[in-house]
Amino acid sequence: MLGIMADSFTSILIPGLTATVPLAVISFSIALVIATATALVQYARIPVLTQIARFYIWIVRGTPLLVQLYVVFYGLPDLGIMLDPFPAAIIVFSLNTGAYSAETIRGAIESVPVGQLEAGYCVGLTYGQVMRRIVLPQALRTAFPPLSNELIALVKDTSLAANITVLEMFMATQRVVSRTWESMPLYLEVAAIYLLFSTVLTWLQHVGERYLASRGMERG
């Protein structure tokens, strides 16, 4: 059993590093931009855009991620939109994580006392300056743990991209299994590698939280 795990280690880990990790990192980066924009639109109650933001969150949170992958990759070609597997996966993961993170960030912004905004105004800052320099950095502190959760969830969810033919870590494992018929050791092995990735992220989360705390943003 250990032999088969050792033999297959690189053929599983390498797609992990070349597909799973980039898929998660790129999607999460885009998701943060979408989420921040969506949250700000709602916080500032910009007409029309707020309704669009709510609609987007409603649709994306209310439908399964796997179904979203199928709609984009297998469904859109019916409308003449053909996407390669990897970009299709990036689009779906970004939009999906973006919708969840938008709510996280909106909640975090709303948790910053309104006095911070008012104090910013009173020293002469504009709305944009107060948000960027005072409110958002404080919201980040509150949003950091739940956003870390969402990143960890995303890393594991990238395994769903196997369904739309993205050769990521899970599909790589399935291929080895179909060749060797050693299901148990190989699926445990890939599970262990996902766990390793998550563990690294958990550690990074702690480092990040310590950094933010040193910048005066400890809770309370």
Add this chain to the structure above:
Amino acid sequence: MAESIGCATSGVVAQASPAAPEVLALKGVRKAFDGTEVLHGIDLTVRAGEVVAILGPSGSGKTTLLRCANLLERADGGELCLDGEVFDLVHMKARDITAIRRKTAFVFQGYNLFRNRTVLGNVTEGLTVARKMPPDEAERRARICLEQVGMADRCDAYPAQLSGGQQQRVAIARAMATDPEIVYFDEPTSALDPELTSEVLAAMRKLAEQGMTMLVVTHEMSFARNVADRIVFMEGGAIVAEGPAREFFECPANDRVRAFLQTVDGDA
């Protein structure tokens, strides 16, 4: 006010001369919340170098008036004249609002120091970002202001590491640093216990002695009596009495003032 002629009006602190130019004039300020009017057309002027204390029972509209003056609340009617420029409080544009806020400063009841900035950063923020002052010059200026409120040794601390009194003193330094035409104080000591209150009042007194124009909503009768040049007494959303500080306390203008002073007697 003929009835108060006999009263001496010399304050402890040097008073603004009556000829000093008007820094702030509020005219006919009205404000309603959910259909209930809380300010019924307030007229108020503050001259350069003057310290004006707004007194009155809770719910009389003092804080709302101050917030309307700095557009933290949008008034339903009225004009603001600041430093010679007249603005319509109701239809004031964002650019004008930012411009008048850059000429004023505001000290909050709850301090509202930026939690993600050090003491020094709190004071320099308005200088470097809002007024584009070079960082080294801003820092020099900030240190001078912090020195004056006795907080120069805590420049690198974050607000969460300070007591309420210390935070409020930093807030006063933040207000001074921008060299405002007028500083608004909204019950600056109401959240503090008596010991911490005195250190904040001392910082305010110092500011007054330097000739800063101040409009102070307060419940501190001793501060109003000893530091303010003039008292404005509000009740039920209107100014019901107004006059030099000494006169206000020693020869109350009417029964409502007298009743109010009796309830706060222990303070004075």
